[in-house]
Amino acid sequence: xxxxxxxxxxxxxxxxxxxxxxxxxxxxxxxxxxxxxxxxxxxxxxxxxxxxxxxxxxxxxxxxxxxxxxxxxxxxxxxxxxxxxxxxxxxxxxxxxxxxxxxxxxxxxxxxxxxxxxxxxxxxxxxxxxxxxxxxxxxxxxxxxxxxxxxxxxxxxxxxxxxxxxxxxxxxxxxxxxxxxxxxxxxxxxxxxxxxxxxxxxxxxxxxxxxxxxxxxxxxxxxxxxxxxxxxxxxxxxxxxxxxxxxxxxxxxxxxxxxxxxxxxxxxxxxxxxxxxxxxxxxxxxxxxxxxxxxxxxxxxxxxxxxxxxxxxxxxxxxxxxxxxxxxxxxxxxxxxxxxxxxxxxxxxxxxxxxxxxxxxxxxxxxxxxxxxxxxxxxxxxxxxxxxxxxxxxxxxxxxxxxxxxxxxxxxxxxxxxxxxxxxxxxxxxxxxxxxxxxxxxxxxxxxxxxxxxxxxxxxxxxxxxxxxxxxxxxxxxxxxxxxxxxxxxxxxxxxxxxxxxxxxxxxxx
Amino acid sequence: xxxxxxxxxxxxxxxxxxxxxxxxxxxxxxxxxxxxxxxxxxxxxxxxxxxxxxxxxxxxxxxxxxxxxxxxxxxxxxxxxxxxxxxxxxxxxxxxxxxxxxxxxxxxxxxxxxxxxxxxxxxxxxxxxxxxxxxxxxxxxxxxxxxxxxxxxxxxxxxxxxxxxxxxxxxxxxxxxxxxxxxxxxxxxxxxxxxxxxxxxxxxxxxxxxxxxxxxxxxxxxxxxxxxxxxxxxxxxxxxxxxxxxxxxxxxxxxxxxxxxxxxxxxxxxxxxxxxxxxxxxxxxxxxxxxxxxxxxxxxxxxxxxxxxxxxxxxxxxxxxxxxxxxxxxxxxxxxxxxxxxxxxxxxxxxxxxxxxxxxxxxxxxxxxxxxx
Ligand SMILES: Nc1ncnc2c1ncn2[C@@H]1O[C@H](COP(=O)(O)OP(=O)(O)OP(=O)(O)O)[C@@H](O)[C@H]1O
Ligand SMILES: [Mg+2]
Numbered sequence: 092x093x094x095x096x097x098x099x100x101x102x103x104x105x106x107x108x109x110x111x112x113x114x115x116x117x118x119x120x121x122x123x124x125x126x127x128x129x130x131x132x133x134x135x136x137x138x139x140x141x142x143x144x145x146x147x148x149x150x151x152x153x154x155x156x157x158x159x160x161x162x163x164x165x166x167x168x169x170x171x172x173x174x175x176x177x178x179x180x181x182x183x184x185x186x187x188x189x190x191x192x193x194x195x196x197x198x199x200x201x202x203x204x205x206x207x208x209x210x211x212x213x214x215x216x217x218x219x220x221x222x223x224x225x226x227x228x229x230x231x232x233x234x235x236x237x238x239x240x241x242x243x244x245x246x247x248x249x250x251x252x253x254x255x256x257x258x259x260x261x262x263x264x265x266x267x268x269x270x271x272x273x274x275x276x277x278x279x280x281x282x283x284x285x286x287x288x289x290x291x292x293x294x295x296x297x298x299x300x301x302x303x304x305x306x307x308x309x310x311x312x313x314x315x316x317x318x319x320x321x322x323x324x325x326x327x328x329x330x331x332x333x334x335x336x337x338x339x340x341x342x343x344x345x346x347x348x349x350x351x352x353x354x355x356x357x358x359x360x361x362x363x364x365x366x367x368x369x370x371x372x373x374x375x376x377x378x379x380x381x382x383x384x385x386x387x388x389x390x391x392x393x394x395x396x397x398x399x400x401x402x403x404x405x406x407x408x409x410x411x412x413x414x415x416x417x418x419x420x421x422x423x424x425x426x427x428x429x430x431x432x433x434x435x436x437x438x439x440x441x442x443x444x445x446x447x448x449x450x451x452x453x454x455x456x457x458x459x460x461x462x463x464x465x466x467x468x469x470x471x472x473x474x475x476x477x478x479x480x481x482x483x484x485x486x487x488x489x490x491x492x493x494x495x496x497x498x499x500x501x502x503x504x505x506x507x508x509x510x511x512x513x514x515x516x517x518x519x520x521x522x523x524x525x526x527x528x529x530x531x532x533x534x535x536x537x538x539x540x541x542x543x544x545x546x547x548x549x550x551x552x553x554x555x556x557x558x559x560x561x562x563x564x565x566x567x568x569x570x571x572x573x574x575x576x577x578x579x580x581x582x583x584x585x586x587x588x589x590x591x592x593x594x595x596x597x598x599x600x601x
Numbered sequence: 602x603x604x605x606x607x608x609x610x611x612x613x614x615x616x617x618x619x620x621x622x623x624x625x626x627x628x629x630x631x632x633x634x635x636x637x638x639x640x641x642x643x644x645x646x647x648x649x650x651x652x653x654x655x656x657x658x659x660x661x662x663x664x665x666x667x668x669x670x671x672x673x674x675x676x677x678x679x680x681x682x683x684x685x686x687x688x689x690x691x692x693x694x695x696x697x698x699x700x701x702x703x704x705x706x707x708x709x710x711x712x713x714x715x716x717x718x719x720x721x722x723x724x725x726x727x728x729x730x731x732x733x734x735x736x737x738x739x740x741x742x743x744x745x746x747x748x749x750x751x752x753x754x755x756x757x758x759x760x761x762x763x764x765x766x767x768x769x770x771x772x773x774x775x776x777x778x779x780x781x782x783x784x785x786x787x788x789x790x791x792x793x794x795x796x797x798x799x800x801x802x803x804x805x806x807x808x809x810x811x812x813x814x815x816x817x818x819x820x821x822x823x824x825x826x827x828x829x830x831x832x833x834x835x836x837x838x839x840x841x842x843x844x845x846x847x848x849x850x851x852x853x854x855x856x857x858x859x860x861x862x863x864x865x866x867x868x869x870x871x872x873x874x875x876x877x878x879x880x881x882x883x884x885x886x887x888x889x890x891x892x893x894x895x896x897x898x899x900x901x902x903x904x905x906x907x908x909x910x911x912x913x914x915x916x917x918x919x920x921x922x923x924x925x926x927x928x929x930x931x932x933x934x935x936x937x938x939x940x941x942x943x944x945x946x947x948x949x950x951x952x953x954x955x956x957x958x959x960x961x962x963x964x965x966x967x968x969x970x971x972x973x974x
Contacts, residue, residue: 403837424840435838444832455828455839459821467820 097177099257099289100126100161107156109142113490116142118313129290131300134310135333135530136502137488140293144260148180149173179251180260185243189236193229194218197250221252225279241272258289265294266528269388269556277303295530297326309333334532342538342563350379353550354519358409361395369395371574377550384565385554386590392574393554394436397523401433402426413519427456432517434508436524442508445497449489450478452496453511485510502529513540520544523554538564558587572596612945620937628930635922642920649915650908658797664907666861668806670885671899672813673857678894679817680850681830686732686747687858687882689754690725694859695866696761697724699873702784710787718863725859726852733851737844780874790868800868813896826850887931891938
């Protein structure tokens with residue numbers, strides 16, 4: 092039953108084709124993974140990676156092609172079927188019940204070894220065993236809502252292993268992790284590989300892919316470009332395979348004269364959702380033509396910082412100034428009208444209405460201004476025109492402007508939000524994790540746009556957990572730790588080591 | 602062909618019809634158990650609902666309040682709230698409309714009628730506003746508050762119709778039937794097909810259906826209501842005052858139910874009496890669901906359910922079965938419609954045509970929001 096380990100020696104996907112309306116998501120893709128191997132899957136946003144994997148997990152069914160497990164052709168009807176065959180999948184959005192404990196979540200939907208009586212003690216023991224074997228540290232008795240993102244992911248992995256997964260699909264598992272958590276995950280993955288598990292790993296971070304995979308397959312526009320062994324490949328080579336052209340991994344960051352103070356926080360404090368102090372006496376100034384990076388380990392007040400500026404979270408003390416005006420009491424809409432743009436961290440949750448079309452989401456911030464609406468009435472021609480203009484200007488890949496936004500790939504949703512926010516030529520831009528889960532081509536593009544805004548005199552607050560991103564773009568770097576600004580370091584004096592120490596809360600001794 | 606039969610576009614239309622047929626089949630079994638011949642019963646029902654000019658007129662008359670209530674339900678649903686308070690809102694709307702019309706009975710008829718309908722709608726809106734403000738301010742569950750407001754409205758009616766608003770003629774005759782004095786003839790809604798009860802309210806309801814459609818999909822107010830309903834945090838981020846629009850969704854829902862009450866008074870009964878609300882507050886929800894919570898979809902849905910109500914009465918008289926059976930069939934229809942929604946979504950995933958179907962549906966979000974994966 093649950094405790095037996097199935098084994099998958101090889102899994103092959105042969106000439107898989109999958110169509111969506113207006114999109115050929117997978118075009119005769121051939122892909123295979125073996126037991127004891129980590130096979131990385133790379134590709135731009137919308138290249139068809141998730142679609143290919145969802146067919147393996149029974150969420151979609153191929154239009155053509157064949158799946159073979161250990162040489163036997165199989166049809167995978169549903170996720171239940173996939174699990175029965177030893178295939179597990181960790182989605183980017185976790186599928187856990189918040190109110191239940193870790194053990195209850197793991198046991199959910201599984202028969203109890205005591206018939207109608209719960210066997211949570213046995214489940215807990217087994218979780219302990221798994222977590223020891225693979226370094227997956229969690230407390231089986233903890234309710235899921237108390238867990239951090241990294242811990243929740245470990246619960247998902249344990250859940251899959253508990254169900255006897257011999258092959259594990261991880262769809263962008265590191266997108267939500269801090270660098271430290273990602274390192275822990277890699278230790279686990281390597282351990283699983285040693286044990287003979289087959290692993291498929293999707294990521295946009297080339298560094299990670301090169302670090303842990305045995306083979307690498309690249310998809311582009313739904314087709315397989317190539318599968319290469321991870322020997323002698325460089326990040327630049329992979330980037331070229333993904334995008335089909337050379338990609339700049341470095342950013343041209345010209346020194347600029349900075350102007351007046353556009354955004355100022357003076358002694359700001361605020362509470363988080365649970366009522367604890369999340370920001371303590373934060374003072375920051377961002378000038379026109381400047382990018383101020385905010386570095387820090389996630390959960391140290393970054394989200395609250397962005398929300399306080401956007402007007403989505405009340406201040407517990409201090410003030411926020413836009414262009415020299417105290418806007419502390421202004422509602423979000425008024426701040427937007429005063430030239431503030433905000434790229435929220437939770438793009439699916441805060442940034443768009445998933446059911447709306449691309450065009451409707453593109454006017455979410457100025458639906459009540461001409462020409463988008465006149466008086467009470469929306470102007471559909473203007474909405475369509477704005478949609479077409481921004482889709483082409485920002486290179487958003489979508490079958491049409493009337494496509495529901497939820498069917499776009501993550502990177503394209505991010506481009507949509509960027510298009511909406513930047514097209515207003517904001518004076519102040521707050522960008523929270525703007526390239527999380529975004530492919531390198533689009534990341535390059537977004538970075539260039541942010542630098543363009545800077546050149547045009549926008550004041551940008553860039554909140555990111557990706558140090559490379561901060562070091563590439565920011566003029567000055569503020570490090571946040573437990574809601575306090577530890578220090579603000581000019582770009583020239585910033586090194587990964589120095590920032591790392593500050594991020595860990597170690598203040599510098601003169 | 603087989604492919605076409607399984608395509609979401611076809612299923613979208615075929616399944617609700619299949620749901621109705623399935624509900625009728627089970628209803629047929631119930632009829633048979635009650636000792637009636639189901640075929641005969643249904644034949645009578647059909648004839649009673651749609652079989653003659655007078656039957657159609659009766660159906661359209663019942664359709665009017667159903668459609669009005671359903672329109673309110675559509676707005677509330679789009680704003681992300683569920684209004685179970687139709688009954689209470691109809692009652693207070695009808696009470697206020699009656700009191701108002703009797704009070705200002707000497708005004709010119711057209712003016713009095715217009716104002717009376719307005720008063721009905723405003724009173725329903727106020728009744729909805731109680732639930733709306735409680736929800737927006739204190740996050741009180743609107744399903745509970747609207748249900749409780751129904752009970753309060755009912756007691757209020759019992760008190761008023763037996764006390765202050767009791768018809769003086771009833772008092773004089775000593776019969777004391779709980780009903781109000783009749784409204785002045787000058788303000789009655791125009792009868793469209795005498796001697797049937799069909800009145801001009803149906804035209805008003807149809808016009809309003811189109812206006813509600815325009816409101817929801819063509820105006821900034823509708824855009825805000827739908828944004829708030831689909832994703833309140835994105836709405837907040839876009840600078841929309843979310844609590845206001847939550848309350849507004851319930852207020853507009855109440856306004857339409859209140860108007861339905863006033864229209865029943867001015868068009869059918871010409872006075873307020875017990876039982877005027879006729880369960881429309883609940884059947885209207887069924888009609889709205891069947892119409893996929895779209896104001897234009899509510900038109901055929903209200904017509905169908907209006908017909909069922911009329912036909913059921915006829916069936917009760919002729920075949921001697923309780924018309925409550927129709928209530929059971931209504932419930933079955935809802936169950937099958939909701940179940941078929943899930944089926945359509947599965948089919949869509951199977952054929953991978955989610956986006957196509959979703960764009961078809963983007964104007965009519967699925968009734969059930971259960972996540973499938
Ligand atoms: N359910 C769906 N309905 C319609 N189109 C879809 C659906 N799922 C994916 N697509 C389309 O198929 C293509 C491939 O999408 P997929 O999600 O597989 O990309 P991806 O490589 O995983 O991208 P990302 O890196 O952004 O996650 C995209 O063009 C996407 O818009
Ligand atoms: Mg993906």
